[in-house]
Amino acid sequence: MSEYFGNIKTGAVTIASGMGITLKHFFNAIHRKGDAGVDDAGYFRQVDGLCTLQYPREVIPTPQNGRYRLYNDIEDCIGCGQCVRACPISCISMETIKVAADDLALCGKTSDGQQKKFWVPVFDIDVAKCMTCGMCTTVCPTECLVHTPVSDFSEFDRSNFIYHFGNLSRLEAEAKRRKNAELQAKAQAEKEKKAAEALKENSGGE
């Protein structure tokens, strides 16, 4: 019998204490915690009160090192292709064209003075596939491929998720390719000519 009344008593007491907690929170609702980021010195200043934010207007700031949308500064990209190999889910696709010797100056240097040796007509990142692991950014030798702290980049059309970073238009790329092919053909012809000459010389010598 004492257990019976004890149960009723503990039930009543614990329910009352629980209700006290929720009522305290109910009255604390006049405060709001605000949208300070965790890197803000006053992050733990306001600990009570409403903690949710109205999303599109108020956002939790993402820290500067936040790893979200990929961005490639194509001016600095040397087209080494390490990111393509590092990506575990192959969301980066890349095409490179070797820079002809007389175009090296035109192609320019990266911001830290390295000579670029490849044109990068295609540098596509499918950010819908990207799992923001950061593998590609750590291998990038010029640090041109970075994760930006932009976390909200939703789109209505899936194809908009493929970000094009290539800095050559299709025609330009075609021209470069043709030039390379011409150069190559020229070199080939030269080589053949030389070989033929050598052959002639050899045969002449006999």
Place this chain on the structure above:
Amino acid sequence: MEEGKVFSQSVQQSAAAYAIIHEKFGTAVSAFDANETMPFFEVLDTGLWPEIALFMRDHAKLKFNYMACMTGMDYQAEEKLGIVCNLESLSLFNHKLAVKVKCARDGGSIPTVAYVWHTANWHEREAYDMFGMLFAGHPDFRRILCPDDWEGFPLRKDYKVQESYHGIKVPY
């Protein structure tokens, strides 16, 4: 154990445990492979595996009461499939030991130890699901992670994924 090489305490403990098993089962078990990362021995007579398992679990000086992990393996070079069981004695002794059991690659069968360690029940189902070896006497022998009508055993080295599954294109 190789002579003259100094092993850490845990490997020595495993070796001591192995000695007891070797004493009882003799040639049914292989020699002890002492290495720092995972000391193990292999069960050569596959049919004796449940007996060895029971012995390991119940012997007063062994008490391997806890099966930490059971991994299915594909030994493609040896044309064999196998399992690796990481056993230990939880809160009784400090020794740990890994046991390997192998069977033929096609239609090979390993006797179950699901009634020795309950852990083995689902792990054996998983090993079957992924590699296709049979576990004789298993109480509930079905696939576990893949659907029942999935073709092939995905973790085999020579696995070719099926083209379509119920009209769904599989390789994405």
Place this chain on the structure above:
Amino acid sequence: MQELDTAGLGSIRVTRKNDHTVVIEKDLATEQMVLAMGPQHPSTHGVLKLECLTDGEVITEAEPFLGYLHRCFEKCCENVDYPAIVPYTDRLDYLSGMNSEFAYALAVEKLLDIEIPRRVEFIRVIVAELNRIASHLVAIGTYGIDLGAFTPFLFCFRDREIILGLLEWASGARMLYNYIWIGGLAYDVPSDFLKRVGEFVTYFRPKAVELCNLLTKNEIFVKRTIGIGIMPADVAINYGWSGPMLRGSGVKWDLRRNDPYSVYPELDFNVPVPDGKLSVVGDCLSRHLVRALEMEESLKIIEQCIAKMPSAEGFNPRSAIPKRIRPKAGEVYVRAENPRGELGFYIQSDGKSTKPLRCKARSSCFVNLSAMKDLSKGQLIPDLVAIIGSIDIVLGEVDR
């Protein structure tokens, strides 16, 4: 007298009076019903399906069906380099990515046999323990929801949000960190990070007490969980249970203590086990209490780590990372204490490739869940929900 229990007919008592007369007594004829609980059900914590054979509200048998979230983690691992597996391990137990990464990094480091800088070790422990608190908060909060209390869940998520913010600040991502790398860390922590973590510890202590008063001490909650789903210690060991589940059964077994790794041997913390005063050892309430008490222990560990942290001067978090990770041939099984139990990685290397020959994740939830069939026998449907909640499964880890 003979008692038969035939499916679909309720229990039938057959009494043989003499050779000619047989008295058959039958309970109210009931029909057993197959109830498919899940894969879309609010309290199966993901896409678990339980096929229950029910007799009224009583469950005669519940058979779990898995694999709805199977992503062939192990096959993926065989096709990528060692460092590229780290982001995949995050996705095993997505509620405690740091702990999964930690376990994987430990396994490969053992295979490589490399020395880790002390500051890396301490930072690893801090982020892993923070993530453990976050994970336990989810476990406790969702357990509240399972039992009908919605408010504690949101309190838990409010505090978890802070932890996620802290971890995002350190690693750059909120849940899938890719922070603990083989041999080091991706980055050093930000300069104010340790101070903010210290502030979080002081902030969180009273909140944990409040949570305890609101949920754990509530008489209805206690009555719903006490004595439900009792698992004796020996059976629990035989089932391979680990972590809070095993400790809930009264076995004082914590890999941070019993098979220590990293800097845990230097740290002072308790391994909470139920003493049977507040709960029946091995029941749902014990498991819940163990989780609640473990949060406090994690706070203690974090405080000690902050105090012992070596200075950041001249520290390079990637200093110990090998240029090319290609372990020598061998196998290794290394485990770490995850919030849900023992997460082990079995890795086999052939010594030639930069990809593992075999990488198996021993998932704690998978093993813990395998006892479901035994635990649920003869329980009521609400108790089944309480039991699933107390197992605290993450289907990402169960199905892999």
Place this chain on the structure above:
Amino acid sequence: MSSTALSQFSIPFLMGNNLNAWSEALAGFNLLGLPLGLVILAAIPLVFIALYSLTYGVYGERKISAFMQDRLGPMEVGKWGILQTIADILKLLQKEDIVPTSADKFLFVIGPGVLFVGSFLAYAVLPFSSAFIGASLNVGLFYAIGIVALEVVGILAAGWGSNNKWSLYGAVRSVAQIVSYEIPAAIALLCGAMMAGTLDMQQITILQSGSLGFVHFFLFQSPIAWLPFLIYFIASLAEVNRAPFDIPEAESELVAGYFTEYSGMKFAVIFLAEYGSMFMVSAIISIVFLGGWNSPLPNIGSLALNDMTSGPVWGAFWIIMKGFFFIFVQMWLRWTLPRLRVDQLMYLCWKVLTPFAFVSFVLTAIWEVYVP
């Protein structure tokens, strides 16, 4: 519109003390020979209920729960999200009316209707003030208790008709729960009826009026009245399936209980019925124990607070406020407590509430007989 009717209508409109004249005037208002006044009179409580259900009930629940959980709650539609429920209703109205193919169509459709009717029929006998009462039955309380049981039929029809195992579980649980909890609830209300000596709701309320305000309420008239008061409050929670007794809809166990298969407007009707019955039990408890439409404020010397706050409009204000208070407590409990298990629910009913209800019944009887 005849000029006499207009004058009758307009004169006593805001004059508090002559409310009978007011309501009679309205009742006598016949447009083109139709008893339009009577219809308006009867419709006022229902209009109130609809408004309350729309704006206060759902919106209030969402806001209160949000504040208790450190959330903002609905904020987008209108200032502070005040129009959120209207937006929701519009959405529900537009939704396709789905009837599962395997469902029993008749039961499936009739279920929410019966539920709705069951919860709203009791409003007929609730005195919203000395003038606003749908039907002043001399067995009003008995009728209210009895008509609530009709809800069970609706729930059972909905649950069985859905042809869904979860719905069936919810329906069966609900029936067991409501039928059981009617016993302590009825006994507790009997204590109040015993103190009043009548079952007429209006009479019960009038008996509790006086210049001293709350002192005249039955809750404070006898030292044991708090016991049936508490018992009825707890039992009423179970009768309207509110937490911690929401096991018929227990979302974590039974998905949504008996209304798992419902969507669109049928779902809205079930929802409306739930909030309707919440107010109904709150109104009953305030009528029987807390004086109904009587002002709780006492006359203190020359400061005649009680007189100032009495009258038909004030009466409606008081009973609605009292009802709202109990609804707030119901929500407060819901967002604090976990859910009971089925057997614990029955334990609470048969082993705790029912014996205590009998005890309080006997004690009240003794008090009424021996203490003047």
